[in-house]
Amino acid sequence: MTEKKFIPLSVPNFCGNEKKYVNDAVVSEWVSTGGSLVPKFEQAVADYVGMPGAVACNSGTSGLHLAMMMAGVGRGDEVLVPTLTFIAAVNPVRYAGAQPIFIGCGDSLCICPTLVEEYLAQNAEMRDGKCINKHTGAHIKAMVVVHVFGNMASMPGLMRVAKQYNLTVIEDATEALGTRYTEGEYAGKMAGTIGDVGVYSFNGNKIITTGSGGMVVSNHPDWLAHAKHLSTQAKSDELNYMHDEVGYNYRLTNLQAALGLAQMEQLENFIAHKNEMYAFYFEKLNGKHGYGIMPFREGVRSNRWFYSLYVYDEHPMKRDDIIRALAEEKIQTRPIWGLIQDQADYPKNEHYGEDLARHYLARIVNLPCSTSLTREDAQRVVDTLLAL
Numbered sequence: 001m002t003e004k005k006f007i008p009l010s011v012p013n014f015c016g017n018e019k020k021y022v023n024d025a026v027v028s029e030w031v032s033t034g035g036s037l038v039p040k041f042e043q044a045v046a047d048y049v050g051m052p053g054a055v056a057c058n059s060g061t062s063g064l065h066l067a068m069m070m071a072g073v074g075r076g077d078e079v080l081v082p083t084l085t086f087i088a089a090v091n092p093v094r095y096a097g098a099q100p101i102f103i104g105c106g107d108s109l110c111i112c113p114t115l116v117e118e119y120l121a122q123n124a125e126m127r128d129g130k131c132i133n134k135h136t137g138a139h140i141k142a143m144v145v146v147h148v149f150g151n152m153a154s155m156p157g158l159m160r161v162a163k164q165y166n167l168t169v170i171e172d173a174t175e176a177l178g179t180r181y182t183e184g185e186y187a188g189k190m191a192g193t194i195g196d197v198g199v200y201s202f203n204g205n206k207i208i209t210t211g212s213g214g215m216v217v218s219n220h221p222d223w224l225a226h227a228k229h230l231s232t233q234a235k236s237d238e239l240n241y242m243h244d245e246v247g248y249n250y251r252l253t254n255l256q257a258a259l260g261l262a263q264m265e266q267l268e269n270f271i272a273h274k275n276e277m278y279a280f281y282f283e284k285l286n287g288k289h290g291y292g293i294m295p296f297r298e299g300v301r302s303n304r305w306f307y308s309l310y311v312y313d314e315h316p317m318k319r320d321d322i323i324r325a326l327a328e329e330k331i332q333t334r335p336i337w338g339l340i341q342d343q344a345d346y347p348k349n350e351h352y353g354e355d356l357a358r359h360y361l362a363r364i365v366n367l368p369c370s371t372s373l374t375r376e377d378a379q380r381v382v383d384t385l386l387a388l
């Protein structure tokens with residue numbers, strides 16, 4: 001019997017100009033944070049998402065930390081965050097000296113506007129234009145919205161409640177580059193460009209990658225300039241090395257930008273592939289053998305970055321047994337993240353409406369979704385699942 005091919009969950013795809021551009025960067029000897037490719041990559045992403053500018057940084061996490069500082073989130077403040085997300089969406093709240101308040105999700109897996117509204121109506125009040133937590137007296141300054149797995153969060157409802165309570169909206173669009181509304185009040189708007197600040201990630205598992213990297217956009221040009229300043233050690237005098245606040249070394253390198261430029265050329269093809277393979281899984285698995293495929297929001301062109309298999313309770317096997325059985329067939333899958341309110345250091349924080357998040361956490365398995373995934377690979381995943 002021939003060895004079965006390993007089918008990974010999500011791996012990079014370098015089928016374009018990656019080697020050429022990276023080689024050119026090495027030959028030019030511009031490999032660090034100087035060089036022409038970082039501003040070029042910033043402009044390419046800005047143009048793509050329809051914003052005037054963007055600031056590159058060395059990870060999505062550092063981008064989210066910059067977003068906190070751009071928004072003026074500081075010691076003693078509180079920030080509404082989803083409990084169902086990757087922890088990098090929440091830790092930057094703590095880097096800024098603030099505390100998160102955890103809110104549950106809707107069926108989109110994204111933070112639910114109704115739950116946000118309920119939490120605030122019951123626990124907060126407006127004083128002098130500020131949203132104040134009635135228990136702690138703290139200023140609830142911002143809300144982090146994560147577009148989970150490339151699915152657009154419910155932005156009209158979230159923006160309305162943010163406006164009502166004067167909250168800054170930070171969009172964690174790290175998983176959602178290319179996701180945009182096609183209908184409704186935000187038609188044509190990309191994930192990450194609707195709130196006050198948006199952050200993208202180019203980690204190895206994201207839809208495009210620079211190895212590690214991130215990008216910040218903002219509807220406040222002065223905030224964006226501040227992000228650039230903070231990411232470059234807050235240097236205010238190039239010659240004399242004067243620094244007017246505590247800055248960070250958060251810049252992307254020219255080498256990474258070379259990779260990013262080659263990846264940007266392929267982004268639309270990657271999204272087309274993600275959509276095609278999603279449709280394949282949906283057709284073969286949705287409503288079959290105790291499985292569902294989680295839908296993406298209507299009225300949105302989604303990048304469909306991650307595919308979520310929903311295992312109904314009638315299925316004879318438990319989530320972890322399914323993951324184990326697939327692993328034995330060399331098919332890599334994973335459950336969604338443990339809720340952040342259950343992670344070390346967070347159980348003391350306030351939380352609201354997490355029942356649905358726990359429901360989905362117990363029942364979802366993420367399926368292989370690389371942009372190099374072939375139809376034969378996907379068929380093997382389907383056949384293995386249907387035989388369980």
Ligand SMILES: *Cc1c(COP(=O)(O)O)cnc(C)c1O
Pocket residue numbers: 059060061062085086088089146172174175201202203212213214
């Ligand atoms: C990937 C990711 C991040 C962090 O991005 P890095 O580039 O890995 O630092 C943040 N939030 C979410 C939801 C992510 O999926």
